[in-house]
Amino acid sequence: MTLIEIMVVLGISLLVVGGLLSFFVQSLNVYHYDSGKLLVNRDMREFTSEMADNATYANYFIIYPAFDDRTLTSGGVTSDHEVYAGESGNMLVLVYLDPSNSERISRVVGYYRDPNENDGEAPVRKFDRSISPSVTADVWTLLPALSTAQTNTEVIELSKNVGTEDLFYNFYDRSVMVKCEIIHRTGSGQDRYQRASNTYNFTVSPRG
Numbered sequence: 241m242t243l244i245e246i247m248v249v250l251g252i253s254l255l256v257v258g259g260l261l262s263f264f265v266q267s268l269n270v271y272h273y274d275s276g277k278l279l280v281n282r283d284m285r286e287f288t289s290e291m292a293d294n295a296t297y298a299n300y301f302i303i304y305p306a307f308d309d310r311t312l313t314s315g316g317v318t319s320d321h322e323v324y325a326g327e328s329g330n331m332l333v334l335v336y337l338d339p340s341n342s343e344r345i346s347r348v349v350g351y352y353r354d355p356n357e358n359d360g361e362a363p364v365r366k367f368d369r370s371i372s373p374s375v376t377a378d379v380w381t382l383l384p385a386l387s388t389a390q391t392n393t394e395v396i397e398l399s400k401n402v403g404t405e406d407l408f409y410n411f412y413d414r415s416v417m418v419k420c421e422i423i424h425r426t427g428s429g430q431d432r433y434q435r436a437s438n439t440y441n442f443t444v445s446p447r448g
Contacts, residue, residue, distance in 0.1 A: 277436045279424040283396050284440055287364075290395070291418070291444050294349050298334035298446035299342075301416055302379055303408045305329045307352040307365075307389050310380050320380045325413045328406035330355075332416055334446060335379060344374035348382050353399060353407050355389055361423060364396035364407070365389075398423040402439065415445040 295301075303323040304310040310331065312321035323329040331352035338344040347370050354362040367384045375382070384392065400421040401407060409417040423437040 275436075277424075277438070279397075280422050280436050280438045283422055283424075284438065287395055287440075288442050291351070291442070294334055295416075295444040295446050297336060298349070299337045300335050301446050302333045302335065303327075303329040303410050303416065304331040304333065304352075304380075305406075306355055307331050308355045308386050310383060318380075320378055323408075323410050325410050328409040330401075330406045330408065332408040332418075333379060333383065338374035341374065344376050345379070345382060346371055346374040348379065350383065351395070351408075353401075361398045361400045363394045364399050364420075365392040366395045367392045396422055398425065400437075411443070415443050418442045418444070 302320060304321060305323060306329065310321055311318050313319075331350060333348055333350040335345060336347035336349075338346040347368075349366070349368045351364060351366050354365055356362060367388070369382065369384065371382060399407065400423060402419055402421055405419055407418065407420050409419065411417050419441050420439075421437050422440050
């Protein structure tokens with residue numbers, strides 16, 4: 241074979257290898273994206289099921305501006321910094337009363353956006369505290385310490401608030417509307433920025 245023939249064969253081989261490599265990379269990206277979509281849908285199903293189950297047995301809820309913004313001090317008195325009807329916040333607390341004494345709290349379950357955000361994205365975490373014996377107290381005094389913000393159970397890998405709205409919306413003190421974008425990052429190395437997302441909307445109502 242002449243040098244020219246060898247160069248032609250090498251050129252054709254490089255084009256074929258380049259095409260195969262491009263096809264492989266594209267297929268890998270599609271695989272990562274589809275995997276992320278499945279994870280997003282799984283998170284949505286599990287989050288919806290868990291919140292619905294917990295809310296069924298809760299007596300009422302309180303929404304706070306954030307995990308690290310839960311108290312309000314006025315005149316030297318500290319109280320719950322709750323979000324009122326028609327307002328929104330990034331932490332929901334479901335409150336359970338003692339069946340034998342409706343003035344005493346026996347359990348609190350909370351969901352919140354991790355305050356340690358990155359470009360507006362943060363995990364959604366959960367805490368669940370049983371209080372025995374039950375107590376008569378302000379709800380904020382029963383919540384986990386601020387230092388636990390990044391250590392409580394993660395229930396959604398990443399969430400992003402939609403527009404200027406926070407994660408939880410107080411619908412006339414009767415229901416909680418949950419609205420966000422749920423995100424999954426998939427892959428590793430150069431593919432670590434592959435992302436799949438979906439908008440999530442859900443309404444839950446404690447039994448009261």
